[in-house]
Every structure is written in C-alpha cells, then in structure tokens.
Amino acid sequence: MAGRRGALIVLEGMDRSGKTTQSRRLVAALRTAGHRAELLRFPERSTEIGKLLSSYLEKKSDMEDHSVHLLFSANRWERVPFIKEKLSQGVNLVVDRYAFSGVAFTSAKELQLAEAAARGEFGLERYESRAFQEQALEGFQQLMSDTSLNWKTVDASRSIEDVHEEIRVLSEEAIACAAWRPLGELWK
Ligand code: Z5A
Numbered sequence: 812m813a814g815r816r817g818a819l820i821v822l823e824g825m826d827r828s829g830k831t832t833q834s835r836r837l838v839a840a841l842r843t844a845g846h847r848a849e850l851l852r853f854p855e856r857s858t859e860i861g862k863l864l865s866s867y868l869e870k871k872s873d874m875e876d877h878s879v880h881l882l883f884s885a886n887r888w889e890r891v892p893f894i895k896e897k898l899s900q901g902v903n904l905v906v907d908r909y910a911f912s913g914v915a916f917t918s919a920k921e922l923q924l925a926e927a928a929a930r931g932e933f934g935l936e937r938y939e940s941r942a943f944q945e946q947a948l949e950g951f952q953q954l955m956s957d958t959s960l961n962w963k964t965v966d967a968s969r970s971i972e973d974v975h976e977e978i979r980v981l982s983e984e985a986i987a988c989a990a991w992r993p994l995g996e997l998w999k
C-alpha cells in the first residue's frame with residue numbers, strides 16, 4: 812500500500828512511572844515485528860535549547876517560569892520538521908513525553924505556587940514535591956478528557972513485562988489506524 816503514514820505514539824505519565832523503560836522496549840518490539848520505528852524523547856537534552864533545560868532541571872541554573880515553559884515548547888518545535896518527515900515516510904515514532912507534559916507540569920507549577928503561598932508552606936520540599944505530583948496528575952487527567960486524541964490509560968504499577976505487553980498491543984492497533992488520520996490534524 813502506497814503512502815501509508817507512521818503512527819505517533821506518545822507515552823505520558825507521572826515521574827518514575829516507567830515511560831523511558833517502556834518506550835525503549837516498545838521500539839525494540841515494533842522493529843522485531845517488522846515495523847519501522849524510532850524513539851524520541853522530550854526534553855531532548857542534546858540540542859542547545861535542551862542543554863539549557865537540562866541545566867535548569869538539574870538545578871544548576873535558574874530561569875523565569877514562563878521562559879522555561881517556552882524553552883520546553885521550542886525544544887519540541889525544533890524536532891517537528893523531523894517528526895513530520897518520518898511519519899510521512901511511514902516510520903512509527905515512539906515519543907517519551909511530549910506537549911502534554913509541558914501543559915501538565917507548567918500548570919502544576921502555577922497551581923502549586925498559588926496553593927503553597929496561600930498555606931504559607933513554602934520551602935517544605937517534600938510536601939511541595941507531593942503537591943506538585945498531585946497537580947500534574949490532575950493536569951494529565953484534564954488533558955485526557957479530550958477524546959479526539961485517542962488516549963489509552965495503562966496501569967503502570969504492574970510488572971515491566973505486563974505493562975510492555977499492553978502497550979505493545981495498543982501500539983499495534985494505533986499503527987493499523989494511523990493511515991486513517993491525516994497528519995495535519997496532529998498540529999492544528
Ligand atoms: N517536563 C516539563 O516540565 N515540561 C515539558 O514540556 C517536558 C518535561 C517535556 C524531566 O523529564 C522533567 O521535565 C520532568 C517533567 C519535565 N520532571 N519532573 N519532575 P524526563 O522525562 O527527563 O524525566 P526522567 O528523569 O526520565 O524521569 P521520568 O521520565 O519521570 O521516569 P520514567 O521514564 O517514567 O521511568 P523510568 O526511567 O523508565 O523508570 C524509573 C525506574 O523504575 C527505573 O529504575 C526502572 O527500571 C524502574 N521501573 C520501570 N518500570 C517499572 C515497573 N513496572 N516495575 C518496577 N520498576 C520499574
């Protein structure tokens with residue numbers, strides 16, 4: 812069949828939920844099954860923008876919150892021509908975090924700051940971290956209410972192998988359906 816595009820498979824989730832582990836395994840499994848597949852991750856720390864983000868995340872530098880958000884966004888946009896080219900060539904892309912992390916984490920930061928300030932509990936790192944995770948999760952849940960994006964929820968508390976098998980089956984379905992959804996719809 813000519814002109815069949817690749818699927819854009821994005822893994823999002825809470826910190827340490829296993830996204831990087833699963834992304835790598837998925838690419839390997841898809842290739843074994845005969846699909847063309849490549850791995851992308853965001854933040855992509857190897858670019859100039861990515862290096863700024865990496866330094867910020869490692870607390871080696873500080874940055875204004877809006878600027879950081881825009882750098883995360885720019886870090887994705889600099890890869891969009893590559894993403895479109897690969898998808899149009901029929902390569903399936905597995906993406907370890909994408910724009911949804913950008914929305915969920917930035918809104919968590921804003922909400923957490925407001926909440927923590929109201930309670931006068933700034934500086935309690937452990938608590939702030941927990942509040943942050945809860946807010947980010949809420950952000951992801953809100954984003955998932957957009958049914959046009961074909962979200963699938965996977966229970967990441969199971970074994971690596973069980974999680975992998977579910978993601979692999981879901982990805983095979985996504986690859987089979989990808990041809991029916993024009994690429995342009997992904998960047999409206
Ligand atoms: N961020 C943002 O603010 N704005 C944006 O636009 C974007 C990101 C794109 C760094 O991201 C931060 O950037 C992140 C969001 C923010 N911040 N926070 N906070 P990152 O993707 O570079 O983060 P990371 O350092 O890679 O962590 P992670 O992605 O959260 O982890 P993970 O990839 O989900 O987990 P993992 O590395 O695959 O696994 C963690 C460990 O658990 C490892 O030892 C595994 O062997 C183990 N593991 C994995 N699965 C299992 C199961 N099923 N059972 C038992 N053990 C497991």
Ligand code: MG
Pocket residue numbers: 830831832907
């Ligand atoms: Mg990761």
